[in-house]
Amino acid sequence: xxxxxxxxxxxxxxxxxxxxxxxxxxxxxxxxxxxxxxxxxxxxxxxxxxxxxxxxxxxxxxxxxxxxxxxxxxxxxxxxxxxxxxxxxxxxxxxxxxxxxxxxxxxxxxxxxxxxxxxxxxxxxxxxxxxxxxxxxxxxxxxxxxxxxxxxxxxxxxxxxxxxxxxxxxxxxxxxxxxxxxxxxxxxxxxxxxxxxxxxxxxxxxxxxxxxxxxxxxxxxxxxxxxxxxxxxxxxxxxxxxxxxxxxxxxxxxxxxxxxxxxxxxxxxxxxxxxxxxxxxxxxxxxxxxxxxxxxxxxxxxxxxxxxxxxxxxxxxxxxxxxxxxxxxxxxxxxxxxxxxxxxxxxxxxxxxxxxxxxxxxxxxxxxxxxxxxxxxxxxxxxxxxxxxxxxxxxxxxxxxxxxxxxxxxxxxxxxxxxxxxxxxxxxxxxxxxxxxxxxxxxxxxxxxxxxxxxxxxxxxxxxx
Numbered sequence: 001x002x003x004x005x006x007x008x009x010x011x012x013x014x015x016x017x018x019x020x021x022x023x024x025x026x027x028x029x030x031x032x033x034x035x036x037x038x039x040x041x042x043x044x045x046x047x048x049x050x051x052x053x054x055x056x057x058x059x060x061x062x063x064x065x066x067x068x069x070x071x072x073x074x075x076x077x078x079x080x081x082x083x084x085x086x087x088x089x090x091x092x093x094x095x096x097x098x099x100x101x102x103x104x105x106x107x108x109x110x111x112x113x114x115x116x117x118x119x120x121x122x123x124x125x126x127x128x129x130x131x132x133x134x135x136x137x138x139x140x141x142x143x144x145x146x147x148x149x150x151x152x153x154x155x156x157x158x159x160x161x162x163x164x165x166x167x168x169x170x171x172x173x174x175x176x177x178x179x180x181x182x183x184x185x186x187x188x189x190x191x192x193x194x195x196x197x198x199x200x201x202x203x204x205x206x207x208x209x210x211x212x213x214x215x216x217x218x219x220x221x222x223x224x225x226x227x228x229x230x231x232x233x234x235x236x237x238x239x240x241x242x243x244x245x246x247x248x249x250x251x252x253x254x255x256x257x258x259x260x261x262x263x264x265x266x267x268x269x270x271x272x273x274x275x276x277x278x279x280x281x282x283x284x285x286x287x288x289x290x291x292x293x294x295x296x297x298x299x300x301x302x303x304x305x306x307x308x309x310x311x312x313x314x315x316x317x318x319x320x321x322x323x324x325x326x327x328x329x330x331x332x333x334x335x336x337x338x339x340x341x342x343x344x345x346x347x348x349x350x351x352x353x354x355x356x357x358x359x360x361x362x363x364x365x366x367x368x369x370x371x372x373x374x375x376x377x378x379x380x381x382x383x384x385x386x387x388x389x390x391x392x393x394x395x396x397x398x399x400x401x402x403x404x405x406x407x408x409x410x411x412x413x414x415x416x417x418x419x420x421x422x423x424x425x426x427x428x429x430x431x432x433x434x435x436x437x438x439x440x441x442x443x444x445x446x447x448x449x450x451x452x453x454x455x456x457x458x459x460x461x462x463x464x465x
Contacts, residue, residue, distance in 0.1 A: 015337065037254040053083040059092045061283040062272040064203030065100060065171055066092050075201055075267050077106035082157075082198075084113040084144065084189055086182070088173035097171040097203070098137065110165060113157065115172065115185035116290050125291060132160075137265035144185055153255070155185065155226060157192035167199040173290050174240050175305045176209035178219065179421050182290070184229040186240060187247055191256050194264030201267045204241030204463070206397045208282050208300045209382065211237050211276030211464060214451045216304070216383030217443075219423035227420050233451045234423065235304050235382045238458060245461040270463045279377075293325045301374060302326030304382040307353075308422055309389030312414040313405040315397065316389050320369030322327050322357045328356070328369045329389075332398055340370055342395075346388050352382030381448075387427070387440045394435035403432045 062070070069091070086462040095445060101109045112119060112134055116126070119141055123129050128147035133140055142161040150158050162168070170189060186202065193200045216234025230236065230243060230253070238246070247253045248266045256264075280287060280297045289295045294303065302318070303326045310316040310329070320328030331339055336355065343353045352373045357366040374380050392402050396416040402418075405411030419428050424447075430438050 024170055026256060035394060038414055040067055059273075059284045061092070061206065061274045061278070061285060063205055063285075064269040065089075065097050067272055068203060069100060069104070069268050073104045073107050075099075075269070076101070076104065076167060076169070080108050080110040080164055082111045082113055082142075082162065082165040082184065083109060083166045083171065084115065084168065085171045086115060086117065086119060086173070086290070088290045089171040090288055092285060094286060094288070102137065109137075109139065111161075112137070112139050113161075113168075113189070114141050114143055114145065114147045116181045118145075121292060121367075122291075125293070136439045144189060148459045153188070153191070156188045159196050162193065162196050162198050165198055167201055168193045169201045169203065170240070170244075171203040171205070172240060173288070174207065175204050175290060175294060175300045175303060176207040176213070176237070177307075178216075178230060178232055178234050178236055178423070179227045179307070180290075180303070181226055183240065183243055186244060187229045188226075188252070190244065190247055190264070190266070191254050194254070194256055194260050199265040199267065200244075201269065202241045203269050204239050204243045204271050206271065206274055206278065206280060206285070207237065207239050208280035208287075208297060208465075209235060209237075209304075210279050211239065211242075211462070213237055214455045215381050216451070217422065217424035217427065217447045218450055218454065220425050222425070223423050225420045227417070227422060232458075233383075233447070233454060234308070236460065237455060239274075239463065240272075240462045241270060242458075242463055244268055245463070246458065249461060264465065268463065270409055274464050276462075276464055295325070299325045301382070302372065305372060305385050306389070307386070308383070311387035311418055311421055313401045313411060313418070314390060316391050316393060317400060320356055321360045321367030321372065323358045324356070324369075324371060327372055329353075329372060330369050331393070331396065336370065342392055343370065346385075348381070348388070349384060350374060350376040350378070351385065377426070383446075384440075384444050386422075387443065390431055391436055391438055391440050394431070394438075400432070400435040402428075406432065428430070 052215050083098065083101060091097065091100055098201065101107055117123050118129060119134065128145055129143050131140060131142050142157065144157060146154045168189065170186050172186060174180060174182050190200050202231060213235050214233050214237040218233050219228045221231065221233045244266060245268060248264060251258060254261050287297055294300060306318045306329055307328050310318045315332045316329065318326050318329055340353055340355065351371050352375045354373055355368065356371045357368050358366040405415050420430060427443050
């Protein structure tokens with residue numbers, strides 16, 4: 001899922017615990033009292049003390065799975081269901097969508113499907129895996145991340161995998177960034193289902209960055225890949241359900257014949273209570289790690305901010321010690337004070353840099369690094385820091401690490417992924433040719449103009465305002 005170099009490894013992350021209402025507890029004072037003496041008034045029995053139950057948690061947002069359940073699972077009743085999900089596919093109380101559908105009346109959960117990292121995060125990012133039996137449920141898990149091409153396509157459910165499935169359900173939590181492969185998994189699954197006449201249902205979930213932030217270059221068509229299946233800005237501003245509506249409604253998005261796209265059956269179960277201006281903390285929902293390197297909302301914010309800038313062949317890496325993935329930053333061979341000065345000198349809107357120290361579990365000594373703080377959400381442009389990091393990389397190494405990478409087979413392999421991630425051929429060629437002299441400001445202005453056009457055009461697929 002994350003193709004960016006790390007100098008640390010995060011331990012396995014525990015899923016967020018579900019919030020549950022507590023039952024009322026009641027205690028009563030003893031009723032046995034001594035008899036009153038003749039010299040004093042009678043003593044009244046002690047009053048009963050009733051402790052009220054704490055209020056049940058209030059959730060401003062109902063997820064697609066919650067809405068589906070509240071409506072009696074109507075789109076799925078009487079049907080054999082295939083489910084594509086992952087650990088973050090839970091309802092608002094933290095119950096797995098797998099378990100919700102297994103116990104749904106009138107619904108037969110027939111098969112499970114896994115995207116990158118597997119059904120339970122049991123595979124590392126980028127590791128292919130085969131079909132297998134889920135020991136927890138006894139259901140078959142069809143892998144949509146095998147690394148194998150079937151009929152010229154990768155990661156698309158096959159006719160054999162869809163055999164006996166009436167409706168295919170997707171419940172995947174995205175993080176709002178183009179290269180995060182769960183939106184790619186949804187799109188390629190839709191292509192396979194439409195080709196095989198299987199109804200496609202998306203249970204919608206929040207874009208944790210909200211629906212108003214759009215930033216970064218659009219994807220050039222030659223770089224469409226599993227790390228960029230949608231030709232959208234790097235921060236795209238849509239929910240999973242809205243992207244599904246775009247794929248179904250806009251010609252040329254799905255890699256299927258037009259007749260197949262038009263005949264395909266798509267149902268999006270929208271959320272209730274979500275608004276475009278909501279960031280994840282405002283939803284009232286607990287964050288369940290989508291992958292090990294996205295353990296919290298701070299990493300969600302950091303992924304589009306430093307991920308591209310720390311992708312090979314850049315000398316930058318992110319994190320501080322084993323902590324703060326995508327929010328910490330350092331550069332091999334560059335003194336911390338120099339890097340701090342140069343980053344602050346960029347004066348990018350909405351962010352600031354501060355030094356932090358965290359304990360290193362390996363050495364017991366403090367690990368020092370820089371933390372990228374978001375100081376003004378409205379002014380913050382999530383993606384632009386990456387491209388200034390690329391320019392700084394060329395300043396720190398006048399040989400230009402991007403130009404040098406073109407000279408070796410390993411470097412060219414890194415650059416192939418780098419171009420798929422960044423998406424802009426023009427910027428990449430300019431970076432290779434001119435290094436630290438590349439005019440990042442001009443590219444940022446051009447991308448912002450195009451992003452405004454994209455955002456206006458994408459409104460036709462919005463489900464929330």
